[in-house]
Amino acid sequence: MASAALSHLTQLLDSKHLAGTLTRPMEGGRPCIGTGVSLLDDAEHLAGGWPKGQLSEVIGSPSSGRTSVVMATLAAVTQQGGMVALVDVADRLDPASAEAAGVVLDRLLWVRGPQLSWGASQMTVGDLAVQRGLRAFDLIVRAGGVAVVVFDVADVPARHLRSLAASTWLRLGYVLEGRDTVGLVMGAQPIGRSAHGVSLTLQAKGKWTGRSAQSRRLTGLAVTPDVSQRVRRVRSAQPSGKEATPCLFALSATL
């Protein structure tokens, strides 16, 4: 009975072109793009990388390594001849860091947001910047041929994101569906993703070296990733409680 109801529901969604909204167990061999961090691509985490044709998200507080993970992805793709795009709503990209991370800058389409202080008086302007960023993301995805499109709203206050319509992320996921493009949203809090996308939550601690205050320097970040909100066969057999994930990879300082 339940199976018949589920089948009917699936058919109904298919007829409305909303099949992508169903969360199904991940099929093996689904096309992915590697993150550029080998430990993240293993079976215990992303199982190959970011799924193509899906909207995924990278979540983390400031200094959690989210930008570094995104840059590693962009570096991996651009070094193999792919084109990537970054919709930088808050205009925070540092080209020198990106190049040091291995990104081929000639293959990075950089769409910069306006220079804002994101203060309370900038409410309307901030909303407009986010709306324009979304429109730019939509245009890039629809153009096709871009391997990874990143929507960076990590420094956009949550009130601007809350003002978006609830269907925004659903529509973006629908635009991505069936394409070879990976959509990534980078934010401080969970924002939105498509049903088959992944949410990668990062936490990090600074790694310092030097015994004395004078010789101390930052050597990188020790990052603890957590893949959540994803139905995977590997994890379905495990207990649902969150276990403490050990530190998996380290990011070395470049500058």
Place this chain on the structure above:
Amino acid sequence: MFICLIRDSLSASKPGVLETVARACSPRVEAHGDDVVVCDARGLTRVIGAPAVIAEEMRRMAWERGLGVRVAIAGSQTAAWLLAHVRPGATIVPSGDEARMLERLPLSALIILPAPPRPTMALPSSKPAPPSTKNDMQPLRTSKAGQSDLQSRAVAEALSICDRWGLVTLGDLARLPRADVLTRMGPVGVRLHQAACGEDATPMVPTGEAPRFVERMELEWPVEGLEPLSFVLARICDALSVTLARADRGAVTITTRLRLVTKAMHERTLTLPSPMREAKTLRTLILLDLEAHPAPAGIDVVEVECGVTPGRIAQGSLLAYTVPTPEDLSTLLARLQALVGDSRVGAPVIVDTHNPRVSSMKPFVLSTRLHQGFGGQAPAPKNSEPRTSIRRLRVPVPVRVRVERGRPVSVALSERITLSERTSVRESKGVTTAAGPWRTSGHWWTSDAQTWDRDEWDVALESGVIYRLARNRQTDAWELEGEID
């Protein structure tokens, strides 16, 4: 009778102007690059006037187009060529007086002789030449700058021989028996002897006029707004696309000229990143550009002209990533520029400076060269180890920092500026770890605003955030550069 037109050395080069002037006077024109043109002047005396009038008229036409020129009119191309290169202003050689006019010129003038024409006999495997255009037309004979090294070396060697013989002027060389010159210097010597006598070695080879890819439509009623204009542009672009396809050309620039009801002209020129001829793409690009720069009044006449280049043949790869087609990419960039502005879309650029705050971007042009390694395989990523990045504030935020024993111990953002809703950051936060200072300075040799002299610190706060701070050593003010992420 031949006319040689040369751009004066005091004028900046303007491609196409000399040829336009020459074609306005004569139907037989041979262009030697952008700076030298030779044309046939036979019969012009009946149309324009005496040679002096022709020369003056051509100089006036070039001057009106912003180009100063030298003109020489002589009975042979070679005499006109040499005199135009050597003498400023206008030089008129009476018929039969070529040798006399040339005899006082120094022998070194022969170094500027045009290179001999290429063999015209086609090889069996060669394809028929496509119709020439302004962009791809190669002159059969080139001026001094375009001479082949081999030819230049041969001429220089022959001139050095003449110098050793004690010859100083062209007249000295012309007085030698040509047969003896051939015996001692070979064919190069004969060519130099012919030039010294003012004789042509080869006939003039006129080049065809470059076809213009232009479509024009005069409207019965003025149109206002983009929607009715899009229908007009669709018809124009369809016709242009067919013309371009027939000539195997792709548009690299699109110039849209709109004559308005006010009799003013609204002209826009788009430079395309790669050649294209798809009508839909051309129309979309024009419309997007006109959307950003609309015409101020109703439109009477629409004219679209394409600058062209030979057609593009590209072979994709099964192994490399798929990238947008040039047409899609151009449309995407035009749409993004219309959305966020021209200056906010592009590719990041590393600026040649040690100042970390400086960043720049350039127009995004996707290289067609595939990043392939051996055997067509995509190369492995260079950096297997991920690196940290900094999220840099384009305009650094002033912060209040308490310093003890030369090291920051607490940080508080200024109240007037907030990065985001991280209200906790506004409060003074203790520094758990600090590393630095790293001193950077630059432009100290100038006294302008570009001068910087800073101490940079990496500080970890109690909240776990790692910031990069900078202390201005001149004002002792602290600023937040960005955060390590």
